[in-house]
Amino acid sequence: MTVSTAIARLNAADPDFARHLDHLLSWESVSDDAVNQRVLDIIKAVRERGDAALVEFTQRFDGVDAKSIDDLILGRERLELALTRITDTQRTALEKAAERVRIYHERQKQDSWQYTEADGTVLGQKVTPLDRAGLYVPGGKASYPSSVLMNAIPAKVAGVTEVVMVVPTPRGEVNELVLAAACIAGVDRVFTVGGAQAVAALAYGTESVPQVDKIVGPGNIYVATAKRHVFGQVGIDMIAGPSEILVVCDGQTDPDWIAMDLFSQAEHDEDAQAILVSPDAEFLDRVAASIDKLLPTMERAEIIEKSVNGRGALIQVRDMQQAIEVANRIAPEHLELSVADPQAWLPQIRHAGAIFMGRHTSEALGDYCAGPNHVLPTSGTARFSSPLGVYDFQKRSSIIFCSEQGASELGHTASVLARGESLTAHARSAEYRILTQEKGN
Template sequence: MSTPLKIARLNANQSDFAQHLDVLLAWEGVSDKAVNNRVEEIIAAVRERGDAALVEYTARFDGLQVDAMADLILDRARLELALERITGEQREALEVAAERVKRYHEHQRQESWRYTEADGTVLGQQITPLDRAGLYVPGGKASYPSSVLMNAIPAKVAGVPEVVMVVPTPRGEINELVLAAACLAGVDRVFTIGGAQAVAALAYGTESVPRVDKIVGPGNIYVATAKRAVFGQVGIDMIAGPSEILVVCDGQTDPDWIAMDLFSQAEHDEDAQSILLSPDATFLDAVEASLNRLIGELEREAIVRVSLENRAALIKVDNLEQACELANRIAPEHLELSVEDPDALLPLIRHAGAIFMGRHTPEALGDYCAGPNHVLPTSGTARFSSPLGVYDFQKRSSVIFCSPDGASELGKTASVLARGESLTAHARSAEYRIKP
């Protein structure tokens, strides 16, 4: 029998609940000075010495000695070989997931548009894809083929001509599932490099690694710090924090199901967060009992235990409406509405990365094969940001065409405003187009 879990039990009506919740949600993901300094050194070295620095850092950090950068490049044929090497069951699962992700994201694709005003002036918006996207994929033990699909497929659906993937292979460990996923997702080039040095290579380019327009994908603190450092030189998806799940339950779902849903995020890492809100105190007791009974069956029990005892909570609320208010306060990455009528609650939800509706929709399905993207805003950033999608790989350019009559009329307005700002050249430029 495992040692009983010590999970926080809170009541939304207790006088100090707000303070307890703030402490529970607090997570500081900012790198310390030592990490920042190291990352800055690595970026500077890659910018200065290019491929030579990448080869050196790969030997130092990944324990992989190579003679030249050419030894760290995998061509399309190698990706196709990986697809042949995995089991038939794995290939079928990847193909099903890839097709579902592609089908969902095709609905997100935006098209150019324009309209013509009465005087012949044409206004519109032109949608174009990025020229090249960079995908960072963790290597070694933290290998996630599902993340390859979720990052690369939206880029391809958006029309990005070239997707470049970087993935470290510590001591030469190659994950065939990751390469197979890259093959199915349409990744064009793969470099077996990782860490801050890989981010720097994608941002600035080297003799072998092409410079990209945007870097997406998860990584450790060095990768996150490097992405933050190169932002502005290139676009990035987000600086992601630990994984989170918030479950709202009416007390009628099987407690074992809810316990396993909470475990599903807690097993990611010790900083992951799992929270349950319910108006039924007896149900909270039942879920706590399930957590204690089932935790011993988990392969990652040690990680789950730390996560639950440090960052989890079982919270009693008055009703489901109050639960939704709290959900908006928390703005979780994953929100499960495990209730009889989730559609009734949906209009009350304003902030969540992904919303899983009903008792039979566990978050785990979203991680792999439901279709929507699993790259989601964390740490409350769902208040102002969205899941990764096709729109992250498309740019919007304004289109303006003035007819002579339109330029004349607009010129009058622009002249007044420009002279009001003391920008005489602006005013005169507009005035030249005004008809006498």
């Protein structure tokens, strides 16, 4: 197998740099009209025929010889069995990662709060976990036990009563690591269904699959399209694009390390994006040489090659200040600050899903076991979105408890504003609570 790279080289000093960067960053979903219609048909069938449709689609799309929905349900005992089928080393790694993820997310948990005003009026916020969350997990060989931990553990930390996992098992192929991760993360129920049909089942419920309040987890274009269509019926985490990494380096990190960091995202998908920004032109040359040297040694070399050649770039900037400006313009999913003093630059980072600081902090550590969540905003959405967290599985309700005096005082203000909007019932409702002596004043 012959692989070679022709990674794009950009220079921020060029007059048309902004146009070239915009072109590099552009990415469109491949969800065309045909995919849309197929997904809508699947959702309709699941809503109308429930379990029977799930069984039929699983037979057709996954090649599973399921006679009934019972053949697509895995009990808790099956998850516990998976723990015994993986190696001791794998189990230890899963448990250590799970513990770190749990400890980190415990700090995100929000509590209810109240305060009392001088007149006795109580205001506050009640924080309540969702009743039930649905977790979509890709199946077969291309499956990710780390995603099970990252999605299920925050839900459990938030206090979600029931986490329901759906995972396809193409041709009956079960991934024991995924099931073991589900056991460790506290998943309550597992259904071996996937695709748009699994999303529809979670959103609307069937005779066997319970309806959930929110669906999280990655999937293919059919899964992403289905999540778009059911949003509003249920909550969703996000519509994720291809994985991204942006490395900002001062030129002093081992170029082999940087090349491998770029590969770590490029190997995900041919549409994944790996970009290096540095003020050191000679360093960019050295990283390009490392890319060419290391690429033939990679198991997924062909995918990396297409990703790097199609959407990768080495960008030269004037100085570190401009490197940070470019980083904020890109708003990457993963940002590595591979520099001497990352803390000094951190206050200037405005847009990034996760920030990996220093030469020794590879993005891969965050994917598996550092602790923070690896479900991150992509395609520039870090400008307004955050990583998946405990807060995604909690709701906030406002609390308003007026004292007699407080209702009377607020009633005057509400009355004026309501009558200004010609909403007389609003005004009179508030005015009824105004104390008699105040009405006369």
